[in-house]
């Protein structure tokens with residue numbers, strides 16, 4: 001039961017909700033039922049059929065309509081006397097500026113992407129409005145409270161960049177199924193059906209043959225009058241047989257690894273099957289290319305089955321044939337789409353054949369699709385629980401009950417007998433470039449990198465600024481805006497193409513640049529350190545931003561609970577892990593390994609039953625993660641998917657570029 005004090009705080013509050021998706025719908029309903037009377041909602045999307053299974057304010061007849069508006073109407077039907085103001089718009093629109101944010105007592109996020117979350121965080125800091133942030137991925141979720149100067153801001157912990165894999169792991173030494181999926185999807189599929197002119201590491205040839213005119217041709221090119229089945233087998237033999245033999249010839253690679261096995265179509269498929277390919281069942285309608293399916297064609301039905309090597313080989317050849325015979329027009333412009341059945345079949349089969357070669361367990365189409373499409377299925381209940389927790393924190397915020405703020409993790413399995421794990425919020429990270437004024441350092445080759453590289457790779461991609469101004473002392477090097485004079489626009493365009501050391505106000509080692517985003521009211525100083533060389537694989541940007549990743553080490557040590565953040569490559573927040581010692585740690589891979597202590601709340605301190613579980617700190621409520629965190633060093637966790645074949649309780653949450661609602 002709410003106290004009188006709580007009720008009056010709730011009644012008098014003006015609340016901004018950002019996002020009316022999975023979490024947002026639950027949140028709006030819970031806010032209304034909790035007595036909130038002045039709610040503003042921003043959502044830029046319209047309703048899709050795929051939203052209906054969990055966004056309960058929406059019905060089929062609403063498909064195509066604004067989420068914010070329909071959500072408002074749906075809630076007004078059972079709470080007609082409250083005020084709900086919808087905005088069908090992007091929260092990054094200039095209309096939603098600091099003055100707009102200042103009107104609210106609290107902002108509640110139900111977003112699904114890092115970019116928007118960072119933007120809202122900055123506006124809340126600039127407007128000095130408390131933010132309750134949230135995310136879910138499948139069964140996992142979390143709610144955090146951010147109050148300027150009192151708790152960490154949303155960006156106090158570095159957000160991992162999208163997960164990438166070392167090229168050599170993908171092309172030569174896969175050790176996990178996800179590596180085979182990346183190879184099948186991003187290299188093989190792209191080479192065969194996407195931009196066929198692209199060069200990639202699939203075109204391995206023996207060195208002595210490289211010079212001959214026959215071999216200077218692209219192996220992937222279909223020869224004139226080449227029978228499609230012959231072509232398919234040639235590709236099969238090249239990528240699964242010949243390329244593996246080539247790789248094996250480099251003995252050093254295999255000194256400490258299991259040697260892969262070359263697979264040729266004649267070994268994987270009896271002659272009879274090769275000829276029978278596609279003869280079992282004809283595809284439904286070839287008028288609709290999206291309905292074409294190699295599985296249907298081969299009479300294979302269950303996407304849950306793990307196919308044998310022979311079945312994978314059949315699907316591979318059949319899918320390749322179907323692309324060339326029924327979807328020829330698309331070849332050259334296709335990119336992998338998880339909703340494209342034939343593409344999923346091809347990628348599943350190719351990944352499995354490669355996995356078989358490298359002694360990696362094979363996976364079903366269903367699993368492969370999840371990995372390839374980075375899908376974690378949304379769980380409506382998690383969204384509902386998280387929405388409830390948001391409201392609880394919002395009420396504390398409205399009552400200034402700072403000491404009772406909690407960030408709460410929703411776990412998949414009980415830990416210490418608890419599914420909801422409350423934790424005291426972090427203090428602000430003193431080296432956070434967003435909420436403190438700590439300068440950043442950038443290692444960069446000032447004689448080679450252009451201003452454009454700095455703007456794209458650092459200012460936009462890493463610092464998340466949309467309309468940056470870049471200054472060297474009082475010299476303006478770059479800015480964007482609608483009201484710029486033509487000659488200024490030309491000047492800035494010219495500057496973008498100049499290397500840093502040749503800018504009108506040269507930027508060299510020791511220079512301090514000031515980067516500012518007017519809308520976000522964020523200013524950062526960046527100390528430039530000249531560095532000659534970068535490791536192409538580890539530092540593909542050709543520059544390294546250091547500075548804000550190290551959280552303060554001043555937190556109390558007496559607590560027997562610890563959080564260690566291993567931030568990483570993905571845009572998501574770290575994954576929190578509760579281990580046997582009642583320690584909470586967040587783990588992801590990264591190049592920085594900050595460690596700090598985090599206090600569990602009383603409830604969790606008193607908990608007794610040990611178990612293990614992992615929680616996403618940044619999740620995507622619509623059930624998708626854009627990247628799979630597949631840290632090679634973290635074998636105790638698995639990608640979390642519905643129908644997880646490993647049936648293990650120790651799961652890895654895939655890192656999400658987009659936090660789910």
Ligand SMILES: Nc1ncnc2c1ncn2[C@@H]1O[C@H](COP(=O)(O)OP(=O)(O)OP(=O)(O)O)[C@@H](O)[C@H]1O
Pocket residue numbers: 018019020021022023024042043044045048050051067089090091092110111112113116620621622623624659660661
């Ligand atoms: N910049 C933004 N401005 C306004 N709304 C945003 C912004 N970014 C994301 N959103 C909204 O946040 C909501 C997130 O909800 P959710 O994660 O459930 O995604 P969804 O798009 O509804 O689901 P799915 O992607 O699975 O179809 C979406 O409704 C989306 O429109």
Ligand SMILES: [Zn+2]
Pocket residue numbers: 152153154155156157428429432433434435436
């Ligand atoms: Zn911060």
